[in-house]
Amino acid sequence: MPSSLKKSVIAVIYGGRSAERDVSLQSGPLVVKGLESKGYQVVAVDLYGESGADPVRQLQEVEFDLAFIALHGGEGEDGRIQALLEMMDKPYTGSSPLACGFAMDKVMTKRFWKGIGIATPAYLSFEGQPDSSVIEESMSYPLIIKPSREGSTIGINKANNRAELEFALSKALEYDSDILVEEFVDGPEYTITIIDDVVYPVIGLKASPTHELYDYDAKYLAEDTQYLLPCGLDEDDENELQFLALEAYQSLGCSGWGRVDVMRDQAGVFWVLEVNTSPGMTSHSLVPMAANHVGLDYASLVEKVALNAWHNFGRD
Known part of the structure; x- marks a missing residue:
């Protein structure tokens, strides 16, 4: 039976006023295009896109049934938008307000992981x-x-x-x-996509010689960053890393979808860096890359994320 989401309206919320606004301005339109190509009714909401815009008023003035959050950093990833949507009784993609706020604060996250024995630098x-x-x-x-x-x-x-x-x-x-x-962990970096508690293939990251770190430029601007998929780990090590990533993700109460970043030192020990609860969805982004590796194209990926949120909020 087709989901009632096809008869509903999805608001893709992007933009925002964090330091990651430029990234979100790339993610949002691609998510809109992907959902529209699957036959969904979509309205795009560029939060703070208008000078002096009030985000509460912006969302109140839009008729929608589900929010696809394509905001990155700041209010889009720290739980505030999620809390607002809950008060409006609107389903949304990604984790709860508490989990988002927890994951966004790296210091709080590391204190917690240290306490429960998850390896972090x-x-x-x-x-x-x-x-x-x-x-x-x-x-x-x-x-x-x-x-x-x-x-x-x-x-x-x-x-x-x-x-x-x-x-x-x-x-x-x-x-x-x-x-x-x-x-500093001297070794390779890996990133692991999780959607509806299913762990996707690990991606190995290798910045170009001009980027000592896998930084903002290497992520979104450089054309010579290497993405290793398969990641280069043997089966046992990749399974170990996937288990660790899921454990770290679930320990913070995360749900829906997200991405976990991990380093491996010269002794072969994996160290969890952070969990991203609203991952990038740009042309350079890693979640679409991992999904594509298992046969899930961009449009099917955003549909899957939206449908999971719709069903997880008890909608048919």
Whole structure:
């Protein structure tokens, strides 16, 4: 029996005012196109797209039955939009407000993972201006410095000495008052897509020689970033990594869909970095890549995410 979602209206919410707005402006129109190609009625909502726009009023002025959240970072990924939609009694894609807020805060996430035994790199966290000497007394270079509540590797830098540390701290503070200083894991990076608690094939990431880190430029701008699919791990190691990713994802209460980022050190140990609850859906994005590898094209992927949300909220 066909889903009643075909007779309903899907609002694709994108844009926003976070540092990842430009990424969302790429994701949103592609999601709209994919859903329309599958025969769904779609309305596009560019949050804050109009000068002085009130997001509450924007959503109240649109008639829709399901929200497909294509926002990244900020209010789109920290639970606030999700909470607003719940108050409006509107189903939406992705995790609950609590899970989104939890996953968005890297410091809180790492504290929790440390407590339950999920391997994540050693770290220090600071509210406001960090003290470089305190960092150097507790940790050894190289270090990774991040804003606690940003995504798409925005504001992230590697530091090999005091001068680079000071620079990295100042850049991170441009995006957040809470700073995470993390032990550098020397080894390959992997990302794992999860949709409706099903784990998709692991993708290995390899930035070009011009990008020391898999940073924002490597993710969205560079044309020479390598995506390894198959990822290069043997079957047992890939199974271990998939299990770890699902455990980390579910431990935060995440549901619907998401992406987990992991590093592997020279001893072969996997270290979980973070969970993304509203992954990028651009032409360079990793979730569509993983889905395509198992025969799920872009349009079928966004349909699957939308249908899962529709059914999980108890709609027929």
